[in-house]
Amino acid sequence: GAGVSQSPRYKVAKRGQDVALRCDPISGHVSLFWYQQALGQGPEFLTYFQNEAQLDKSGLPSDRFFAERPEGSVSTLKIQRTQQEDSAVYLCASSPLLQAYEQYFGPGTRLTVT
Amino acid sequence: AQSVTQLDSHVSVSEGTPVLLRCNYSSSYSPSLFWYVQHPNKGLQLLLKYTSAATLVKGINGFEAEFKKSETSFHLTKPSAHMSDAAEYFCVVSDGEDSSYKLIFGSGTRLLVRP
Numbered sequence: 539g540a541g542v543s544q545s546p547r548y549k550v551a552k553r554g555q556d557v558a559l560r561c562d563p564i565s566g567h568v569s570l571f572w573y574q575q576a577l578g579q580g581p582e583f584l585t586y587f588q589n590e591a592q593l594d595k596s597g598l599p600s601d602r603f604f605a606e607r608p609e610g611s612v613s614t615l616k617i618q619r620t621q622q623e624d625s626a627v628y629l630c631a632s633s634p635l636l637q638a639y640e641q642y643f644g645p646g647t648r649l650t651v652t
Numbered sequence: 653a654q655s656v657t658q659l660d661s662h663v664s665v666s667e668g669t670p671v672l673l674r675c676n677y678s679s680s681y682s683p684s685l686f687w688y689v690q691h692p693n694k695g696l697q698l699l700l701k702y703t704s705a706a707t708l709v710k711g712i713n714g715f716e717a718e719f720k721k722s723e724t725s726f727h728l729t730k731p732s733a734h735m736s737d738a739a740e741y742f743c744v745v746s747d748g749e750d751s752s753y754k755l756i757f758g759s760g761t762r763l764l765v766r767p
């Protein structure tokens with residue numbers, strides 16, 4: 539079956555632009571997660587959704603970062619007024635379980651801010 | 653706070669020889685530990701997991717890991733490397749009983765397999 543998909547796969551933004559990154563989780567998965575992976579580092583947790591509810595956003599680095607999942611399926615991570623330090627791969631993961639550590643990851647969106 | 657340390661940023665082995673990727677963890681409770689693999693342009697894939705059952709855990713593609721509480725280690729091994737094993741490997745701990753969904757990744761070990 540289809541896995542987690544993310545779009546676009548690559549995004550180049552000029553500093554100060556807003557960007558929106560999309561995640562399509564596996565159908566029926568109630569949990570959805572976003573991670574940020576800087577070059578040469580492991581992924582770092584950003585936020586967690588259970589259906590449409592954002593239960594944990596403790597990892598979002600600043601108020602420029604905003605995530606939503608309005609209908610409990612597709613999610614969008616939005617970054618306003620992008621900065622160079624936002625350059626990273628943004629990973630989305632989903633799980634059929636609540637608060638689950640078993641997560642299925644998408645291929646990521648590589649964001650480059652110039 | 654929970655954390656993991658991957659002791660080698662790069663490991664190079666010859667095809668057919670054993671693989672050892674080292675990981676030490678720090679946890680204030682009995683942890684859940686994982687190894688994930690990341691191939692270029694592909695999503696992270698779960699190799700294996702330890703969740704307080706058997707200390708020797710077998711995963712996919714012939715990998716296994718042993719949880720050693722006395723050494724706070726969770727090293728990943730494979731008896732014989734294959735070219736297709738070349739990838740980035742991450743040791744991961746879940747954050748805690750109240751936020752077990754929050755995965756904490758090590759910095760990764762890049763495995764190179766020489767023909």
